[in-house]
Amino acid sequence: MKAGIVGIGRYLPEKVLTNFDLEKMMDTSDEWIRTRTGIEERRIAADDVDTSDMAFAAAQKAIQDAGITPEQIDLILVATVTPDTPFPSVSCKIQERLGAWKAAAMDISAACAGFMYGVVTAKQFIESQCYKYVLVVGVEKLSKITDWNDRNTAVLFGDGAGAAIIGPVSENRGILSFELGADGTGGKHLYQDEYIIMNGREVFKFAVRQMGESCIHVLEKAGLKKEDVDFLIPHQANIRIMEASRQRLDLQPEKMSKTVHKYGNTSAASIPISIVEELEAGKIKDDDIIVMVGFGGGLTWGAIAIRWGK
Secondary structure, rough: EEEEEEEEEOOOOOEEEEEEHHHOOOOOHHHHHHHHHHOOHHHHEEOOOOOHHHHHHHHHHHHHHOOHHHHOOOOOEOOOOOOOOOOHHHHHHHHHHOOOOOOOEEOOOOOOHHHHHHHHHHHHHHHHOOOOOOOEEEEHHHHHHHHOHHHHOOOOOEEEEEEEEEEEEOOOOEEEEEEEEEEEHHHEEEEOOEEEEEEEHHHHHHHHHHHHHHHHHHHHHOOOOOHHHHHEEOOOOOOHHHHHHHOOEEEEEEEEEOOOHHEEEHHHHHHHHHHHHHHHHOOOOOOOOEEEEEEEEEOEEEEEEOOOOO
């Protein structure tokens, strides 16, 4: 039995914070932000909307897209570093709101790679036939841990949620291979004190190297070549890092998802948010070979090769 994505959904806050808005708040400029990151605007959740609210909204859409009911979900995995509270977890909070009474629930802390960790974990439960449907949510309210006086980090992050139902798919579709990894020695380069602290130069060097390597590794594990890849969905952190991954795969620009200009870095939410974007744009079709790759604080990373479709 193969596991794959059988339903997908997202939530994006209504408030848009543009680079021009940031110019009024700190010593920065639209040109400085765009040329270094590719970001033009990002979404910011309202004060009365917390992480679990966004997760719940995205989860509802994924459940509807999968054509199942909350009662059919066996496990809820929420990837986040910005939970409402240390406990109860975001997963437990949305379990109650969804009415997914049968589901076990836990949060995953792997920063921007969290969604990948969640999907790979879900795969194990499904392919071992312990569970049939697992809800995986990547969600962040990074605005509440962003130092709005630090122009190096404040320009990068946005809020949002993406959710996927992982379940059994036809034998020739689904997750073909994966790679998860971590390097705790790099934790000092990207961490949360009161706010997000980042050594941009070191994180950039790590991400450019690791994202490209992980893309190649999952293709090798799946017995695929670069020319087999139909579409790349990288973590939307920085356009220069994303471009390095695309070039490593020898892909044309139109074969890479790019949503960073609209939503900024939404951490664990960025890949599922981008999947919805590209599906709606008709850029992902059944039986396409998709590579998803992400990296985050920890330092952590993850990549998945998947043949799209149910």
